[in-house]
Amino acid sequence: MKICVFGAGAIGGHVAARLAKGGAEVSVVARGPNLAAIQERGLTVHAPDGTLECRPRASADPAELGPQDAVIVTTKAPSLPSVAASIAPMLGPETPVAFVMNGIPWWYNDGTARDGQPLPALDPGGALRRAIGISRTIGGVVYSACEVTEPGVVEVETSDARVILGEVDGRITPRIQALSAAIAAGGIPSPVVPDIRQAVWQKLLGNLVNGPLCILARSCMQDTLQSPETREAAIRLSEEVVAISRAEGWPIPGDALAARVARSATLRHKPSILQDLEAGRMMEVEAMFQAPLRLAREAGVPVPTLSLMVALATRAAMAAGLYAAPAEAA
Numbered sequence: 001m002k003i004c005v006f007g008a009g010a011i012g013g014h015v016a017a018r019l020a021k022g023g024a025e026v027s028v029v030a031r032g033p034n035l036a037a038i039q040e041r042g043l044t045v046h047a048p049d050g051t052l053e054c055r056p057r058a059s060a061d062p063a064e065l066g067p068q069d070a071v072i073v074t075t076k077a078p079s080l081p082s083v084a085a086s087i088a089p090m091l092g093p094e095t096p097v098a099f100v101m102n103g104i105p106w107w108y109n110d111g112t113a114r115d116g117q118p119l120p121a122l123d124p125g126g127a128l129r130r131a132i133g134i135s136r137t138i139g140g141v142v143y144s145a146c147e148v149t150e151p152g153v154v155e156v157e158t159s160d161a162r163v164i165l166g167e168v169d170g171r172i173t174p175r176i177q178a179l180s181a182a183i184a185a186g187g188i189p190s191p192v193v194p195d196i197r198q199a200v201w202q203k204l205l206g207n208l209v210n211g212p213l214c215i216l217a218r219s220c221m222q223d224t225l226q227s228p229e230t231r232e233a234a235i236r237l238s239e240e241v242v243a244i245s246r247a248e249g250w251p252i253p254g255d256a257l258a259a260r261v262a263r264s265a266t267l268r269h270k271p272s273i274l275q276d277l278e279a280g281r282m283m284e285v286e287a288m289f290q291a292p293l294r295l296a297r298e299a300g301v302p303v304p305t306l307s308l309m310v311a312l313a314t315r316a317a318m319a320a321g322l323y324a325a326p327a328e329a330a
């Protein structure tokens with residue numbers, strides 16, 4: 001299967017190396033020093049189950065890579081307009097595009113009771129909808145705490161990596177099964193689920209708890225969650241996220257929240273949004289923080305702790321020049 005990973009950073013590098021290990025014909029869209037390193041030395045991924053090395057075709061220009069059997073988008077959310085602007089040459093008549101990212105996805109309302117209400121803050125100007133469209137789109141949620149430690153090199157910090165896939169309309173299709181099999185062949189599970197929005201909320205639980213706290217503390221999850229006060233705040237945040245997921249109709253389990261926080265407190269990982277702040281990259285404030293908060297407000301779910309943490313983390317992002325509220329908030 002000919003698969004291109006668009007955005008070969010931490011997650012994209014890991015996924016590309018897994019696809020290569022599983023025997024797929026992999027290429028990557030990358031740029032800057034990362035592209036130069038991949039072209040020169042290939043990709044190296046240090047994972048808990050061993051080091052993966054591969055030499056995918058790599059280019060900054062999708063036209064050089066040509067039509068694909070599938071594309072997996074693993075950029076940060078603020079880069080999605082650049083994906084929309086350049087992806088066309090990789091799309092054959094049937095090419096599906098899986099968005100394997102954090103946060104509320106741009107297609108979240110499609111096929112739900114809010115069908116016909118696009119989310120302009122997540123897809124400015126409807127560029128993704130026009131360039132890719134809903135019928136090609138596959139939803140994705142990824143678990144794999146990782147970081148680009150030098151161009152072309154990814155460090156994977158957790159051993160429970162998985163890529164959950166789901167069609168926007170929940171069907172289990174041959175195309176999604178083929179993509180899942182290609183990823184799983186590389187040694188990480190890739191379950192296909194009928195309710196990908198529930199998986200989105202389950203993942204947001206981690207992002208909305210660890211993201212704002214670690215941004216405010218400017219430290220990794222383990223250091224941030226050392227004190228009883230921050231662990232208590234993390235549990236309150238978790239309860240509020242669970243409440244939003246329930247109101248949204250995609251309930252995530254509300255038990256074992258303290259155990260989940262305790263596990264986060266063992267990880268030296270810096271949430272990717274903090275990595276962005278430290279590296280001066282545009283931050284996924286809209287998809288990860290503001291969009292879920294907006295849904296809470298619309299549903300009338302009280303989220304006092306989350307509102308405060310998100311307001312402070314958003315301030316930090318704005319002060320660093322790494323987030324500006326979009327003109328078109330939904």
Ligand SMILES: NC(=O)C1=CN([C@@H]2O[C@H](COP(=O)(O)OP(=O)(O)OC[C@H]3O[C@@H](n4cnc5c(N)ncnc54)[C@H](OP(=O)(O)O)[C@@H]3O)[C@@H](O)[C@H]2O)C=CC1
Binds near residue numbers: 006074143271
């Ligand atoms: N890192 C982690 O531990 C986890 C991250 N996630 C999520 O996965 C997604 C990806 O995150 P992550 O891998 O950390 O991000 P990275 O910043 O490490 O990787 C994204 C890559 O895409 C590249 N890119 C963006 N736009 C283009 C473009 N138009 N052309 C070529 N290359 C492009 C970026 O280049 P450049 O650097 O030049 O912008 C960067 O190398 C995010 O949604 C994140 O929240 C989910 C779970 C864990």
Ligand SMILES: CC(C)(CO)C(=O)C(=O)O
Binds near residue numbers: 102144
């Ligand atoms: C922290 C983690 C691994 C899960 O919350 C994550 O998704 C990220 O770093 O963006």
